[in-house]
Amino acid sequence: MEAQEILSQLNEEQRKAVEASEGPVLILAGAGSGKTRALVHRIAYLIDVLGVSPGRILAITFTNKAADEMRSRVDQMIGFGSGEIWVSTFHSLCVRILRRYAELLGYTRYFSIYDSDDQLSVMKSLFKQKQIDTRYMKEKGILARISSAKDELISPEKFSRIHTDFYGAKVADLYRSYQDRLSENNAMDFDDLICNTVRLFETHPDVLGVYQERFRYLMVDEYQDTNTAQFRLVSLLAGKYRNLCVVGDDDQSIYKFRGANIRNILSFEEIFPDAVVVKLERNYRSTGTILDAANEVIHHNRGRKDKRLWTKNPEGSKLRFRTFSNGFEEAEYICGEIASAVRSSSRCYRDCAVLYRTNAQSRLFEEKMIMANLPYRIVGGINFYSRKEIKDILAYLKTVDNGSDNLQVQRIINVPKRGIGGSTIQKIADFADEGALTFLEAAGRAADIPGISAAAAKKVEHFTDLIGVLRAKAEVGSISELLRKLLELTGYVEELEAEGTEEAQARIENINELISKTVQYEEEREHPTLSGFLEEVALIADIDTVSEDDDRVLLMTLHSAKGLEFPLVFMAGMEEGLFPSSMAINSDDPMEEIEEERRLCYVGITRAKEQLTLTCARERMTRGERRRSEVSRFIREIPRELMELEGEREAKAGRKLELSGWGVNAGMRQALDALPPEKPAPQAALYGGQLSARAGEPSSPSSKAGETGTVDYAEGDTVRHVKFGSGTVLELKKSGKDYLVTVDFPSWGVKKMIASMARLAKVGQGDGSW
DNA sequence: TATATAGTGTTTTTT
């Protein structure tokens, strides 16, 4: 592609960003300003115009999803060689480097990657070993301290030098022991991946040199969210040729809690005085109104780089703000709005996103989405890979791959139950410590361990034999074959089948899903390895698996929404104490933390392309108690004239206001009243969403409410619901064109639902005697 | 050793 052709597709500022190919470049890219476009064109320009070999380019993104998108867009532009470009996240980049040079740091190439559950297990066992009273310190608290130390590249030794007080010394000691334990297990946690790569480069200049030569051109996206360790890594890599282009927006810095250092972006020009600075301030995403609101809110922050987004997009409709008496009604309203948007206009479910501050809020929405039969997907929260059954199976695979990983071996030695108890496990662990063996090696010699009965030793031997067989299988077979063998020999699935519960069935489906993931991995990789698969599993974020061609409403936290956009956005829970969180309000430095919350609010607002709805609940159940709260200060920071408040639209249309704000849910009733005849809704989730909420499957409506204004069941009948199973209809009440059905589900309690949305199937006639 | 039950304690955000 010609230079002219590449540049002609860009605005003046974007063009500057593309043409400044050499030396340090800082691109301050406001929300929706086409920064990915600029980056993609920059890469195309480097390759096609300047003749840079694709393999010399490294682009670091925040998520795998962003990396995939960037790669495919470059592919579309230049049509070749994009596979050679390194586009990855910090973590996957580091793993790739570390696998090659792990030996230099005292690990093997099969090192495990520990997630937060694994970290917690290690810390718990250290607490036990050191007999630490959890009233004085908490495992998670210590892990947080260690994590922030690593973000700042502070080693255990340095930590103990800095913190000489009693508590600090205690943390330092735990930090040291924690690192030792991880080394023994040939394991690294997420933070280690970055730190160890920095350590590798700093202690092995020759290795650093290899990568400096290799990556002549570096680009870092979401630069405002890099921490000190990541900054150091980037500085080292760019140290020789200095072709470093960073893209970010200080207003979207929302990961301070994870060590993000906003100074990295604010002082880029001081560190690189010759930096070319480009500001992208034209927004291509949102309506004028949405942008005005965003600008006003963020303007309340101090100490930011001066900028103001503008757009040529139409003004669009006003923001909507609604309050409800509780979280249920809030969720009902949002579901109703989404249902009516999909039915009455040409919206798809995937045009809509519900954003909230905390994962806990997703529950309410999930329930209402199921009842309303809306296809949805919850991003984040309870991760697929953190489910018990998945963690168990993965622990087997990790044991096969890395026998030094004592944590995993101990997890599965008695799963499924083999009659090996805690005391036997402890004796093996002690024996391992004494003889400097791994736990698995010690288990292999169970018969020699004093205190272990012959019967117990026999059981342990069965386990170690099993691992041996699986190891042999791993040598010759594929990952999916290994997995099937594993399931066959352990009888894991059989045990679940024997349980016969719905829950066990869901677990089996999850395991099947895991099998397909291994198959999928093997198909898409040229050289699939067990380590590679396990690493992918560890580093894949939930958001990475969100697909564009999947027609569902997306539910996620504001943090997860960064980098995404939707025509219709709902921001729920706009309440003081929730957003901004009470943590921020009551912190030592409320000013600083509330500014971070405000940036989060800014991120949320700027996700919306056409319509933004903000909602709040006056009362909410949190941790088992009812709490009332005031409307969020962020609402008050949005100019009144940009918002349409409760009842205003109805007033204009000459409607009655009697329902506004109170009542069951005025919004939903309105939406329902305005609905055209129902169009068939896709099948809703079966087992709590994530995996099984499938859209687009042919629906088999068994009740035909709405269209005909009738339902084929009556009070007393038994009906079936997709999630709640069967229940008895207690009450059937006409409400407008629809019916309000009250059903008693034995295991879920009494639920009220809208007939046209709940799609209840009649399964039995009532005998009239209930 | 395995299971049932009472008691305990919950940082909001995540690679």
Added chain:
DNA sequence: ACACTATATA
């Protein structure tokens, strides 16, 4: 509200 932990008991 909920999950996890320690304890008692079979």
